[in-house]
Amino acid sequence: MTQKNMNASPFYNDFYFISDLDRTLIYSKRAIQESDPKYCKNLIPIEYKDGRVISYMNKDAYDKLQKLMQYEEFKFLPCTMRTLQQIQRISFIKDVKYYFTDGGINLYKKGTLCTSYGERLLSLFHHYSYDNGYSWAEEIEEVYFELTQKLGISDLEINRHFILPDTTLETLAFFDLRCPEILLTNDTKNMTKEDMITLETVVDILETYHINGCISGRKFYVFPDFLQKNCIFAFTGGLLYGVVAGDSIFDIPLLSMGNEKGLIPIAPKHGEVSGNLPITERSGPAAADDILTFVEQKFYM
Known part of the structure; x- marks a missing residue:
């Protein structure tokens, strides 16, 4: 599937969505319990462990992400503190070509380690x-x-x-x-x-x-002291076009360097990130829908 309109960014063929996962796109039962109940509706199971559901995702956010991932130009690059075993429990990861684990220090292509990056x-x-x-x-x-x-x-x-x-x-x-x-x-x-x-x-x-x-x-x-998530830009290279999202203090260098690289940063309202950058209107699992809506708006411009 080919994206119909990239007129807003004529110098870029690809749109990057680089994002943290936990408490940004997906939410554990504990994270849901700690959120405002009005933002915890319309959830679907997204992660299983030992046959039980341990994490959920806002369904509207999930549907938007699945739709966007059908476009060749849409490059979704999850960057998480999780290990390979932990990230592979998330159901949509099987459809993601590249993802970073362990705070960005390991890169996998469809589950296979990219040794040259390491x-x-x-x-x-x-x-x-x-x-x-x-x-x-x-x-x-x-x-x-x-x-x-x-x-x-x-x-x-x-x-x-x-x-x-x-x-x-x-x-x-x-x-x-x-x-x-x-x-x-x-x-x-x-x-x-x-x-x-x-x-x-x-x-x-x-x-x-x-x-x-x-x-x-x-x-x-x-x-x-030097280890930060922004090390992933050793893989992506120069100027980019798209969105970068994250909620924790470990995502601050990722958001900052992403902004320098040309990506538009956004953080969930409930996160540890502060500063002059876009913040979602809602907190908790509904923030993921706000983030994907933001991504959609930029992608379809």
Whole structure:
């Protein structure tokens, strides 16, 4: 199927829609529970795990995305913090040609790893850290070891994200763990002695290295200071035309560089993103419909 009208962008053959997934296009049961009920209607199951539904999508948003994906010129590039196994649980992913996992560090084409992308990123990351006097790969491994040992965290409680230059090699890029409820509230007055020790231990460890830690959603992420989702533009190249969307602090560099590349940024109303950029009128799952309506308007211009 060919798009009928691209008069508004005569210098571009393709329209890119680069988007985060969780709390941007799809919503877990917890995210729905935390949303205004009036924005949680007209939902369809979008993700299954062990035979049960764990995530939903606004049906109008889903229908619009499916319609747009029929056009050759429409390039949908999901960019998520999820691993390959996690993203493949989403039903519409089977129809997506390219997608980025693990915060943009791995690129897949129809589920097959694009090794040249991983090799290029790994080389860039190594050069960056070596030029600044340290090895990011060694530091993230040391932080991982210290946190697991000093806090008594098992491997099963940590979700590790590896950059994959090929199918046989892997380098730990970052990791995340479920954040204790008390830390989510940032209520230091009511923290127990154990909570304070945990917080102080994490801070002390991170300050020793070129490693960052931050809370996003209900997870605590630990990652090298230069690692950002905008690394995906090593794949897309120069100026683009289209829309970029995201809701979390990890999407801010993606939205910012996307804007510099020619993409129009948009964020859901409920997100962690702030600043002078378009925000959806609605929050929760209905925000996905607002985003896809915005994408449609730009695509059909």
